[in-house]
Amino acid sequence: MNTQLLSPIPQPDLPLTLLGGLTPRQFLQDYWQKKPLYIPAAVPGFADLASFEQLVKFAGRDDVISRLVTHEGDDWCLEHGPIAKKRFTQLPATNWAMLIQNLNHLIPEANQLLQQFNFIPYARLDDLMISWAPEGGGVGPHFDSYDVFLLQGSGEKRWQIGSECDRSLIPDIPLRILSNFTHEHEWVLKPGDMLYLPPHCAHFGTQLSPGTTYSIGFRTPSHQELASQFLMYMAERMSIDGMYADPDLPVQQAPGEVGQDMVEKCQKILKQVQWNDALVGQFLTSYLSEPKQHVWFEEPAKLLSYDAFIKKLTKQTLVLDEKSICLFHGGGASLNGEEIPEEIACLPAIQTLANRRGLDAGEYDELLTDWLYEIYQAGWVYFG
Ligand code: SIN
Ligand code: CO
Numbered sequence: 009m010n011t012q013l014l015s016p017i018p019q020p021d022l023p024l025t026l027l028g029g030l031t032p033r034q035f036l037q038d039y040w041q042k043k044p045l046y047i048p049a050a051v052p053g054f055a056d057l058a059s060f061e062q063l064v065k066f067a068g069r070d071d072v073i074s075r076l077v078t079h080e081g082d083d084w085c086l087e088h089g090p091i092a093k094k095r096f097t098q099l100p101a102t103n104w105a106m107l108i109q110n111l112n113h114l115i116p117e118a119n120q121l122l123q124q125f126n127f128i129p130y131a132r133l134d135d136l137m138i139s140w141a142p143e144g145g146g147v148g149p150h151f152d153s154y155d156v157f158l159l160q161g162s163g164e165k166r167w168q169i170g171s172e173c174d175r176s177l178i179p180d181i182p183l184r185i186l187s188n189f190t191h192e193h194e195w196v197l198k199p200g201d202m203l204y205l206p207p208h209c210a211h212f213g214t215q216l217s218p219g220t221t222y223s224i225g226f227r228t229p230s231h232q233e234l235a236s237q238f239l240m241y242m243a244e245r246m247s248i249d250g251m252y253a254d255p256d257l258p259v260q261q262a263p264g265e266v267g268q269d270m271v272e273k274c275q276k277i278l279k280q281v282q283w284n285d286a287l288v289g290q291f292l293t294s295y296l297s298e299p300k301q302h303v304w305f306e307e308p309a310k311l312l313s314y315d316a317f318i319k320k321l322t323k324q325t326l327v328l329d330e331k332s333i334c335l336f337h338g339g340g341a342s343l344n345g346e347e348i349p350e351e352i353a354c355l356p357a358i359q360t361l362a363n364r365r366g367l368d369a370g371e372y373d374e375l376l377t378d379w380l381y382e383i384y385q386a387g388w389v390y391f392g
Pocket of ligand 1: 105138139146147152156158211213221222223
């Protein structure tokens with residue numbers, strides 16, 4: 009088995025250097041969504057995964073989400089990518105930061121780093137963002153609505169963590185910067201040091217020497233988003249028989265009024281819209297595995313024939329593309345927002361594909377192999 013190509017299996021009770029010697033279970037119980045954790049040498053010997061020049065190239069691409077934050081005192085400016093290479097030659101020596109989202113889609117090593125955090129389920133894991141900043145650079149004092157691990161790449165960064173603070177923001181600027189930030193804790197992170205912050209914890213990072221921060225971010229859909237997306241999902245799937253009927257219609261003296269009788273009849277009809285755990289689970293696999301808007305997949309440069317594909321499958325690991333997301337619940341599963349046909353979704357190989365982000369070389373049944381060939385053609389998986 010080529011274990012390197014497959015994502016690690018989370019071990020709930022194994023102490024992790026990444027968590028400062030805590031086990032995932034202890035971390036989740038005591039810190040996750042509760043309080044910050046400073047972890048010196050979380051990734052010993054950690055070296056940058058991308059050079060400044062590579063990041064500038066990424067910032068220039070229109071399929072990459074990038075931002076540039078500059079500031080002079082309290083005057084904060086935000087530019088959205090794509091950012092031309094020339095723009096970086098016009099910047100001052102200090103006080104700016106370049107941010108590149110989804111580095112895990114761009115560099116396999118960044119995806120491997122993100123996979124180290126899979127003690128948090130993929131349905132919650134979002135992306136790996138990198139920031140590069142010279143001395144004085146940062147994005148200002150702010151809070152995020154999601155959990156984040158901030159791993160220092162190169163250089164040193166001072167992180168100040170706010171107390172339960174005044175949430176007011178500097179008005180009329182394109183960034184959400186806290187106007188009255190005061191801090192309770194301060195740490196200077198060196199390469200490989202990490203800080204975990206729960207949602208809504210005010211923080212202010214300032215790069216002390218040129219370098220990078222890797223932000224492992226999580227997804228926290230709002231209740232409103234979940235409910236509206238679920239209703240849209242339901243709308244496509246439900247089927248309710250019958251036509252409105254009112255053989256008992258009374259004469260209304262106010263014909264403009266929607267009568268109480270009609271409201272009650274419709275209430276009864278609408279109560280037929282029902283759901284259960286299985287449906288909510290299936291909705292979540294589909295919705296949470298949808299690719300982000302800027303993501304697209306490319307078919308393999310040299311497409312194998314079906315026969316050559318089957319042959320290779322017996323010899324080589326098939327891995328999910330870095331941009332692919334596969335989730336399952338019960339007997340259902342989705343890949344990149346598309347529900348996997350029931351007779352395939354229930355196969356144990358689908359759970360491996362979702363958990364380990366790949367499949368060992370082997371002979372698989374015909375139905376599964378046909379489907380694997382389809383997703384291989386779509387560029388959703390490739391041979392590792
Ligand atoms: C940074 O990398 O400086 C910003 C990360 C964050 O504050 O979430
Ligand atoms: Co933040």
